[in-house]
Amino acid sequence: MPLSSFEDLLQSLHSHPLVDPNIAFDAYVPLDLSVDNPELRGVDVSNSKDLEIFIWNHISKHHAQVAFGGYLERRAIYNRSTYFNQEDPKEARHIHLGLDIWIEADTPIYAPLDGEIHSFKNNTNFGDYGPTIILKHYIQDFEFYTLYGHLSLESLNKMKVGVEVKEGEQIATLGTADVNGDYPPHLHFQVIKDIQDYKGDYSGVCNQLDLEFYKANCPDPNLLLNLV
Template sequence: MDKHGLLTDYLATNAHKISQVIPFNPESDRFYHFNFTENNQDLTAADIADTANFSKWIESKLRNYDCRYGIGGYMEHRTLYQRSALFNTADEPRRLHLGVDIWAPANTHIYAPLAGVIHSFQDNNHFGDYGPTIILQHDLNGLVLYSLYGHLSRVSLSGLKEGHLIESGQKIGELGYADENGSWPPHLHFQLMFDLQGMRGDYPGVGKYSEKDLLINNIPAPQILLQIPAANIIG
């Protein structure tokens, strides 16, 4: 069985060990599904380039649809990354989003979905980057899984130590404001990986579309851990 199958089996038989990454009430909270592909004609390039305008656009959508959070992005081919030279690699611009974004107010608490240890952390302080980032390592009956949390507050990195034990459901950080999270509207970038390929405190959250099949092999769908009911997602 491949790693994806092993992960699916582990989570199916250990559902009691999974905690929410972001606090929500499945009975009442709704998530607006944001689409940032070229099919989104509602958001202009000028809006995307201006973080304040981009934030207002996000907030207005959530308000108009009466949603507590926004969500979306796994393996989505996004046009919005043209806002930062960070993604404009010479041979092929990176536009394929590899994680799930959860759009929520700054200071929203973030929790570990599974027990593990702090693998590494870092402030990726560049325009369009993650800003403060934490990576956890989980041992799932011999299957190694890493989870990444990007766009946190800087205070989230205070006092952290690599190798420190983390319990399922333990608070690990808070969402940061735009002036500390890589200049984005406040949100969490949540991503899973089987192999970090030697990286620490960072792992690409955006890849090349031509490498999609290869990337999927290493990056399982984060929804498998988020466990947000489809009925709670609109848009």
């Protein structure tokens, strides 16, 4: 039977892991960075070092190697940056649209699917992605995009639009807080159906007013990654 939706397609694909494929499935632990997590009440989430300590303590406590999560989480961390905040509180962006993979800086990042380099850019606003790569995919009559944010500066070296990328090919490494928008090292991974006119960038956080649009345009990345 033909696939009935883009989400069905994502679920049907067998993607390559974004990080080391030798890391066992049970070495991944979910991480909640939402405003509803009581464990964060004593953590200064605006301080990347304090947040990093919390994340690594969480990983260690669960005897894991990688933490993941964050799709549609309402987060306080974006309150620190004027890039996400507006004068009207209703327009403040604090709802996370991607899935984060929390692991050490310099970790290699791999393409989950065949595709090509759509665009790349160093997004330098405070709290932004830092170095970012976007891949374009065309599978079973669906054209879509995947975004990789918070990379190392070296990841953008020798990048060229239109270059073919194979599933499982290393495309980048993770950056440190001094280049990745001032966050603990992690990958922001996002699936985008219609990238509009964006190049090297796309909203990874939205406000409540725009949530329904972004939910439709940026479905849950875990449909593809299948981490839980």
